[in-house]
Amino acid sequence: MSPVRLTLPDGSVREVPSGTTGRELAESIGPGLAKAALAIRVDGQIRDLSRPIEADAKVAILTEKDPDALEVLRHSSAHILATAVRELFPGAGIGFGPPIEDGFYYDFDVPRPFTPEDLERIERQMGEVAKRDYPFVREVVDRTEANRRFADDPLKLERIAELGPDETITVYTDGPFQDLCRGPHVPGTGRLKHFKLLHAAGAYWRGDEKRQMLQRIYGTAWFKKEDLDAYLHRLEEARKRDHRVLGKQLDLFSISEVVGPGLVLWHPRGAMIKWLLSRAVEDDNVASGYDLVYTPNVTREELFFISGHLPLYAANQYPPMAAGAGESEDTRYRVKPMNCPMHCLIYRSQQRSYRDLPIRLSEVANVYRNEKSGTLHGLLRVRGLCMDDAHIFCTMEQVEDEIFLCLDQVDRLVRRTFGFELDFEISTRPEQRLGSDEVWDRAEAMLTRALERKGIPFRIAAGGGAFYGAKIDIEFKDAIGRFWQGPTIQLDFNLPERFELEYTGADNRPHRPVMIHRAIYGTLERFTGNLIEHFAGAFPVWLAPEQVRVIPISDAQAEAARGVARRLKTAGLRVHVDDRTETLNYRIREGEMQKIPYMAVIGQREAESDTLALRVRGTGKKQEVMPVDAFVNLVAAQVQARALAP
Numbered sequence: 001m002s003p004v005r006l007t008l009p010d011g012s013v014r015e016v017p018s019g020t021t022g023r024e025l026a027e028s029i030g031p032g033l034a035k036a037a038l039a040i041r042v043d044g045q046i047r048d049l050s051r052p053i054e055a056d057a058k059v060a061i062l063t064e065k066d067p068d069a070l071e072v073l074r075h076s077s078a079h080i081l082a083t084a085v086r087e088l089f090p091g092a093g094i095g096f097g098p099p100i101e102d103g104f105y106y107d108f109d110v111p112r113p114f115t116p117e118d119l120e121r122i123e124r125q126m127g128e129v130a131k132r133d134y135p136f137v138r139e140v141v142d143r144t145e146a147n148r149r150f151a152d153d154p155l156k157l158e159r160i161a162e163l164g165p166d167e168t169i170t171v172y173t174d175g176p177f178q179d180l181c182r183g184p185h186v187p188g189t190g191r192l193k194h195f196k197l198l199h200a201a202g203a204y205w206r207g208d209e210k211r212q213m214l215q216r217i218y219g220t221a222w223f224k225k226e227d228l229d230a231y232l233h234r235l236e237e238a239r240k241r242d243h244r245v246l247g248k249q250l251d252l253f254s255i256s257e258v259v260g261p262g263l264v265l266w267h268p269r270g271a272m273i274k275w276l277l278s279r280a281v282e283d284d285n286v287a288s289g290y291d292l293v294y295t296p297n298v299t300r301e302e303l304f305f306i307s308g309h310l311p312l313y314a315a316n317q318y319p320p321m322a323a324g325a326g327e328s329e330d331t332r333y334r335v336k337p338m339n340c341p342m343h344c345l346i347y348r349s350q351q352r353s354y355r356d357l358p359i360r361l362s363e364v365a366n367v368y369r370n371e372k373s374g375t376l377h378g379l380l381r382v383r384g385l386c387m388d389d390a391h392i393f394c395t396m397e398q399v400e401d402e403i404f405l406c407l408d409q410v411d412r413l414v415r416r417t418f419g420f421e422l423d424f425e426i427s428t429r430p431e432q433r434l435g436s437d438e439v440w441d442r443a444e445a446m447l448t449r450a451l452e453r454k455g456i457p458f459r460i461a462a463g464g465g466a467f468y469g470a471k472i473d474i475e476f477k478d479a480i481g482r483f484w485q486g487p488t489i490q491l492d493f494n495l496p497e498r499f500e501l502e503y504t505g506a507d508n509r510p511h512r513p514v515m516i517h518r519a520i521y522g523t524l525e526r527f528t529g530n531l532i533e534h535f536a537g538a539f540p541v542w543l544a545p546e547q548v549r550v551i552p553i554s555d556a557q558a559e560a561a562r563g564v565a566r567r568l569k570t571a572g573l574r575v576h577v578d579d580r581t582e583t584l585n586y587r588i589r590e591g592e593m594q595k596i597p598y599m600a601v602i603g604q605r606e607a608e609s610d611t612l613a614l615r616v617r618g619t620g621k622k623q624e625v626m627p628v629d630a631f632v633n634l635v636a637a638q639v640q641a642r643a644l645a646p
């Protein structure tokens with residue numbers, strides 16, 4: 001056989017006979033590598049070690065150290081899970097079983113949901129399958145053979161029927177189990193050592209609500225025990241911080257079956273947080289040269305035909321409503337899924353000159369999107385959302401400075417206010433797009449320059465932009481290391497075109513403005529959900545719904561306690577007096593459960609000396625006696641500065 005030239009990561013070249021497998025290559029390099037080898041990257045494509053290499057290529061043997069190897073292990077783990085399930089539940093139908101972030105899942109068609117006890121048994125069985133160290137064997141089969149192999153698996157047959165005539169069909173077998181799968185896989189089931197099944201949940205076949213409900217088992221797998229332990233600890237932390245649990249415990253919000261899924265009822269304490277966030281962004285908008293506008297929640301649907309959102313995105317909108325009284329029968333209204341088209345109309349309501357630009361319209365507004373009920377999740381994914389929305393209309397020359405100002409707002413309202421670490425990404429022109437290459441060149445350059453001028457490092461998602469313009473996406477990292485979607489700054493060449501927006505240039509001729517969509521907190525639902533989890537419900541004092549709780553030790557100090565509360569209220573603080581006849585310890589314990597930043601205890605000594613005994617959240621039983629005036633000043637200053645204290 002003729003030799004092939006394989007270039008290794010260190011640049012060295014090996015000549016090996018054509019048809020040499022990844023495993024043979026690893027063995028020829030050294031026994032240590034052969035033992036550690038999990039898969040091989042051939043010209044960027046990850047493959048099984050057992051596959052022959054038939055052409056010159058750049059290759060790299062993957063070991064545990066390579067992040068891509070973890071994905072291969074997790075995919076193999078999904079197969080091992082299915083192997084175990086089939087051994088325990090021979091009649092289980094199989095759907096898909098891919099690797100996902102931090103783990104894997106597999107979907108099964110079974111007559112009843114899996115119980116926690118089932119999961120324990122399955123996990124033990126996976127250990128058995130791993131111990132047997134079955135090799136993962138890849139076979140290329142033709143369609144007839146594939147149909148024969150999966151004759152008892154209707155979901156697999158459905159998938160086979162969809163494969164194009166030229167597609168290579170591959171089957172992977174480990175011991176008694178075989179799966180229709182593209183691979184790649186680790187050499188054998190014995191590579192799975194540190195794993196855990198996490199939970200099971202119903203999932204529609206192919207995510208389609210009209211198809212049958214399957215049972216999805218989620219698991220996680222790692223190469224090292226300490227990585228598995230750290231991950232499980234992180235999950236436990238996340239569970240303790242779950243905003244749906246804290247939202248109930250702290251009485252922040254609820255979602256009622258009567259109102260509908262994804263529609264949030266903000267209780268007084270949650271509403272206070274939402275109002276403070278809206279106010280923070282509105283104050284900043286006004287100070288940054290934005291105008292405030294208000295637009296209605298419903299509109300004739302004609303508006304969205306002009307904007308192009310209909311019929312294209314009809315599935316994401318609520319269906320139309322009948323005409324208003326006295327209007328023609330065929331007029332239809334919709335609740336609005338976005339504010340942009342209405343802001344375009346406000347822009348268009350007047351002749352605009354280049355001297356008027358930029359025009360910055362902002363609105364904290366409710367919009368409604370018909371998200372699939374299965375995707376809804378507490379405050380993080382909702383149907384009724386309140387956006388801190390804004391649209392900037394400017395000339396092409398002004399784009400860079402406007403982006404720069406948006407980045408300033410992000411810096412003030414997200415990074416400095418909450419101490420979040422931010423991650424920036426520019427999404428550039430996609431294949432299908434509106435506007436000339438020249439316009440895109442300029443737009444992308446301006447986004448890049450604005451970030452560079454602020455000294456912000458960023459990544460580029462090549463081709464990730466919308467068809468109507470490039471954008472900057474910003475993620476922020478929470479207290480347990482998770483990244484969340486944050487502010488977005490999106491250029492738009494499309495809506496100005498569709499709404500025929502114009503301004504008169506210095507040349508006295510009409511020109512099209514550029515539109516920038518930007519949201520800082522995004523939706524107040526999601527951002528509040530993120531904050532609840534980030535702070536584990538212990539909000540900084542400026543954002544805490546109740547900032548100070550004043551607790552008289554006995555009835556004799558009730559009047560003094562009310563006096564202290566009055567002084568705090570006069571300073572603009574949110575105070576509550578707990579003068580119930582419960583024991584002091586009981587009342588303090590309750591304040592702790594509600595994560596109140598400050599509790600001011602008033603005993604006889606304090607009442608007589610105009611002081612209070614202060615308990616600061618998170619410092620245990622420690623109490624500090626301080627003059628009432630000093631305390632009022634301390635808290636007021638922290639609120640004023642939006643400090644992250646206490």
Ligand SMILES: [Zn+2]
Nearest residue numbers: 097181182183
């Ligand atoms: Zn697979």
Ligand SMILES: [Zn+2]
Nearest residue numbers: 339340391517
């Ligand atoms: Zn918009």
